[in-house]
Amino acid sequence: MSVAVNESSARATAIATQGLRKSYGEIEVLKGIDFTAREGEVVSILGASGSGKSTFLRCLNLLELPSAGSLDVFGERVKLKKGASDAHIADRKQVDRLRTQVAMVFQNFCLWSHMTVLENLMEAPVHVQGRKKAEVRDEALSILERVGLTHRADAYPAQLSGGQQQRAAIARALVMKPRVLLFDEPTSALDPELVGEVLKVMRDLATEGRTMLIVTHEMAFARDVSNRILFLDQGRIEAQGQPQQLFAGGVNERFDQFVRRFNESAAH
Amino acid sequence: MMDWNFLTDVFQQLLTGLPLTLQLSAMALAVGFALSILVAAAAGSSFRLFRWIGNAHIELFRGTPLLVQIFLIYYGLGQIPGLRQSFLWPFLREPYWCAVLALALNTSAYTAEIIRGALQAVPLGEIEAGRSCGMSGLLLRRRVVWPIAVRQGLAVYGSEVILMLKATSLASIITLTEVTGIAYKLISSSYRVMEVFAVTGALYLTLTFLISLAFSVIESRLNKHLAYRRN
Secondary structure, X not given: OOOOOOOOOOOOEEEEEEEEEEEEOOEEEEXXXXXXXXXXXXXXXXXOOOOOHHHHHHHXXXXXXXXXXXXXXXXXXXXXXXXXXXXXXXXXXHHHHXXXXXXXXXXXXXXXXXXXXXXXXXXXXXXXXXXXHHHHHHHHHHHHHHHXXXXXXXXXXXXXXXXXXXXXXXXXXXXXXXXXXXXXXXXXXXXXXXXXXXXXXXXXXXXXXXXXXXXOOOHHHHHXXXXXXXXXXXXXXXXXXXXXXXXXXXXXHHHHXXXXXXXXXXXX | OOOHHHHHHHHHHHHOOHHHHHHHHHHHHHHHHHHHHHHHHHHOOOOHHHHHHHHHHHHHHHHOOHHHHHHHHHHHHHHOHHHHHOOOHHHHOOHHHHHXXXXXXXXXXXXXXXXXXXXXXXXXXXXXXXXXXXXXXXXHHHHHHHXXXXXXXXXXXXXXXXXXXXXXXXXXXXXXXOHHHHHHHHHHHHOOHHHHHHHHHHHHHHHHHHHHHHHHHHHHHHOHHHOOOOO
């Protein structure tokens, strides 16, 4: 059962890359990625480990600096200057500004350990976006209620389970009121029992019409919730398209192989 | 058997040296800490010259005995031709300032390494989370990096403070009458080495114990986020 989302192609471009390349020394991880994500799309990025999917996602908010190629966020070209091997951020302020609208959820949650859950949520809106504390606090509490963590607002991250920490991390991203949400394998570090509670939050966000780019191994989620699948293989986009089409099989051999191998290992 | 009168008398006389011991430690730690921040910044700089200077400072003052450093500063600096006429001479001819200088330089080297270790121990993920929210520069450091680094480095710095307090006993060698200096005097007048040094040791132990206690309290306040309680 897939989420019914308006497929109008007149929607604005959220993030676009052209010829994106990334090398670590001799090893070229991304070999030229041309990709466009529109507002309101939910794109699942799949691939074997080493295919470059996390690297690609991290290039979108410049946690990784591309070696070549261009990045446009909300129609704005990100200014990079060429360096010896990688590009460098040319305009720090531009990147900081864009990052407040492109929120990331990490595989290892990465909550600030010295702050409570509520303080984690309020930190960036107050200190980076300059919003008023009272307004942010109300917003944070209502989002905590949404993800089911109101009773843990004053707990520290070390006192929470993995699933709770990840839901808190998603809440932290949401309080920023971002236009795009990036998820870097959000459930890969969780015990299987805890995966469901995080996926449920993500499904709700998708239903709302948020723009989400998700690197994941959760095939069922990718098939049921995304508008589009991006399949990376060895640093290139090997296949791209609607989940129903791709998962039906016969569109791309490597993709079919990938899904087969995944199902085999999942069956054990 | 135990000459309590004598021991009490020794203790009271040692206490007269306590203010100087505490002053030396406090000055050395304050100046040394400020210096260590500069040294750590230099050693971690992207400019090769600064890195070289920072690392050389650390190697020099970690690698030579504090006693030798004190001698070089107190006896050695006076032999440098231009120094006696300079504005520094009123300070450098005083054993007090020589001791503070030697202690400060020494602690700055060790503390710079403590700072480096503490900064390295900040989890990269938490820094990236800060970056991806649009934090950078001073804001990122003030709100994320430094608070976590302080918690990482606090325990080790407590050891350094204790070491500095004990190191002040070496100042007795350049005529300063802090606690150990007074102990020497008492021994040369009474010849009762064992009892005098036992009381001296007990006095230092009490001081270092109080320092440990203080750091424990600070640590437990700062680290309440580490209490592993799950509901």
